[in-house]
Amino acid sequence: MIKQLFDRFRQTQVGKSIFRRNYEDTPKERMLAIRGNVFMHLHPIRIRRGAVKLGFTWGMGGITFLLFLILTISGVLLMFYYHPNTRDAYMDMKDLEFTVPFGMYMRNIHRWAAHLMVITVMLHMFRVFMTGSYKPPREFSWVIGVILLVLTLLLSFTGYLLPWDQLGFWAITVGTNMSRATPLMGHEGPLGPELGMTAYNDIRFALLGGSAVGSNALIRAYIWHCIFLPIVASVLIIVHFWRVRKDGGISGPR
Amino acid sequence: MANKEKALEQNVPTTNSRRRFLLKAAWSGIAALLLASAAAFARFFYPRVLFEPPTRVKVGKPSEFLPGTVDTRFKDKHGVWIVRNEGNRIIAIKTVCTHLGCTPNWIESRNKFKCPCHGSGFLRNGVNVEGPAPRPLDRYKIALGDDEQILIDKSIVYRGVPGKDPDELYPQSILKA
Numbered sequence: 001m002i003k004q005l006f007d008r009f010r011q012t013q014v015g016k017s018i019f020r021r022n023y024e025d026t027p028k029e030r031m032l033a034i035r036g037n038v039f040m041h042l043h044p045i046r047i048r049r050g051a052v053k054l055g056f057t058w059g060m061g062g063i064t065f066l067l068f069l070i071l072t073i074s075g076v077l078l079m080f081y082y083h084p085n086t087r088d089a090y091m092d093m094k095d096l097e098f099t100v101p102f103g104m105y106m107r108n109i110h111r112w113a114a115h116l117m118v119i120t121v122m123l124h125m126f127r128v129f130m131t132g133s134y135k136p137p138r139e140f141s142w143v144i145g146v147i148l149l150v151l152t153l154l155l156s157f158t159g160y161l162l163p164w165d166q167l168g169f170w171a172i173t174v175g176t177n178m179s180r181a182t183p184l185m186g187h188e189g190p191l192g193p194e195l196g197m198t199a200y201n202d203i204r205f206a207l208l209g210g211s212a213v214g215s216n217a218l219i220r221a222y223i224w225h226c227i228f229l230p231i232v233a234s235v236l237i238i239v240h241f242w243r244v245r246k247d248g249g250i251s252g253p254r
Numbered sequence: 255m256a257n258k259e260k261a262l263e264q265n266v267p268t269t270n271s272r273r274r275f276l277l278k279a280a281w282s283g284i285a286a287l288l289l290a291s292a293a294a295f296a297r298f299f300y301p302r303v304l305f306e307p308p309t310r311v312k313v314g315k316p317s318e319f320l321p322g323t324v325d326t327r328f329k330d331k332h333g334v335w336i337v338r339n340e341g342n343r344i345i346a347i348k349t350v351c352t353h354l355g356c357t358p359n360w361i362e363s364r365n366k367f368k369c370p371c372h373g374s375g376f377l378r379n380g381v382n383v384e385g386p387a388p389r390p391l392d393r394y395k396i397a398l399g400d401d402e403q404i405l406i407d408k409s410i411v412y413r414g415v416p417g418k419d420p421d422e423l424y425p426q427s428i429l430k431a
Contacts, residue, residue: 193413200409206299210306211409 042241050252056131057250060124065237067117072230074110082162084222086215089164114156121152133251141243144236151233158225161218172221173213179204309409315402316431319344324360324378334394334406335360335367337378342431346406347380348392352414358391367391380420390414393427404429 009015020036021029034040050056081100082092096103125145128134134142161172179202180188186204187197199211209216244250311332319325325336335347347367351358356371366383367376374385381390395410412424420427 198409199411201300206296209299209301210304211309212306214306216301216304 042238042245044245044249047249048252051250053252056252058123058127060120060127064117064120064124067113067120068233068237070113071110071117074106074113075226075230077106078110079226084162084219086164086218089162089218093163093165114159118152118156121149125149131251137247138243138251141240141247144240144243148233148236148240151229151236155225155229155233158221158229161213161221162225164218169213172217176204176207176213176217179207310405310407312399312401312403312405314404316342316344316398316404316429319404319431324362326360329357329360332406332408333357334408336404337380338431339378344396344404344429344431345379345427346394346396346404348394348408348411350392351387352382352389352391353385353387380414382414389416390418390420393420393424396427396429398429 010019021032031045034043034045078096081096081103083089093107096107098104100106128142128145157172157175161168180186180199182192182203183190184192184195185197185202186192187199187202189197192202199205205211207217207220208214209220311328311334313325313328313332313334313336316338319336319338321338321342322340323338325338328334328336329349333349335349336344337347338344349357351369351371351374353369353372353374356369358367358369358374358376360366361368365378367378367380368374369385369387372386374387375383376387376391377383379390380393382388392414393412395407395412397405397407399405412420412427414420415423
């Protein structure tokens with residue numbers, strides 16, 4: 001019944017404009033179907049049998065991507081109730097927990113998926129290292145992956161401040177205090193003071209938008225967390241996937 | 255000759271001609287634009303005006319600080335001890351232990367600053383004498399304002415250096431009342 005309805009839809013002008021081909025179940029048609037789809041064309045056209053063995057890949061790259069999608073969706077939902085200013089932030093977080101329908105659920109999904117993503121990214125990296133999948137021709141994919149690991153950690157770090165609770169406040173205080181010791185660019189780092197760095201013009205000042213964790217630091221963390229880092233991560237994820245395809249699919253046992 | 259004709263056909267400048275100059279000028283312009291934009295973006299992250307507690311605070315006239323006293327009134331509010339020696343020299347000591355950043359206490363009976371965290375001790379001039387603190391306490395810039403009140407500038411810190419007497423290292427950290 002549904003198949004008949006779908007087949008009739010395929011014959012209409014609208015249906016024809018969306019679906020370009022009749023998908024016969026032949027290897028060629030299958031390949032064309034993957035290649036002709038903007039989302040699927042990032043994916044390898046064919047997958048070797050060995051490459052989908054869970055014992056080889058652990059599925060960690062795919063799980064990480066799934067978590068990224070979950071984090072994007074739950075994060076956007078949280079943004080609907082969250083005001084990034086020092087007066088409202090903490091109370092909005094509490095509102096999400098106690099008054100917003102499914103707010104606690106969304107917040108916890110976001111929180112646990114974030115913790116889990118750090119773990120799965122590390123395991124993915126470990127698997128790639130242990131199977132030698134970083135070797136030529138995949139070196140560039142490895143480098144992109146390292147940048148994605150850093151972005152994951154930065155997303156974790158910037159998200160930490162947003163509840164504006166004691167835990168996040170002091171975590172960001174300690175974390176940004178480390179940047180005081182940056183060589184050349186920190187006011188307590190090697191050659192920093194000699195170059196005229198103070199608490200008001202060094203790299204920590206740029207991170208916080210001030211000399212201490214305050215309202216500027218909160219809005220900066222929010223923008224890095226919700227806009228800049230996710231966009232950069234998305235672009236690099238696309239390159240990462242595309243490279244897997246270009247380098248002959250997921251590496252597998254020879 | 256054949257090469258040159260081929261190059262001309264493909265619109266590639268061959269010698270240091272007008273075209274090559276214009277090409278270089280155009281790319282230089284684009285490069286300059288990108289560099290200037292990058293500098294502007296970087297500068298954008300350093301705000302001119304801050305809405306933070308003021309870094310320059312007034313603590314009163316020098317005559318309010320008696321010779322030979324350590325004034326702890328401004329410890330909680332501004333994070334500073336005002337110390338006057340037996341004579342007329344006044345300094346402003348930052349209330350942060352140089353070990354791990356705890357807040358020491360002034361212990362009048364022992365004539366010392368003692369840190370409650372790990373037992374570091376400092377003399378009234380800020381020099382570390384016991385415990386794990388590696389260097390003397392930091393000092394803030396101190397000056398006399400137009401209204402004859404003492405003005406502390408917390409954005410200027412005279413950093414304690416291990417084994418050096420801060421009085422000699424930073425003569426400018428002392429206000430003579």
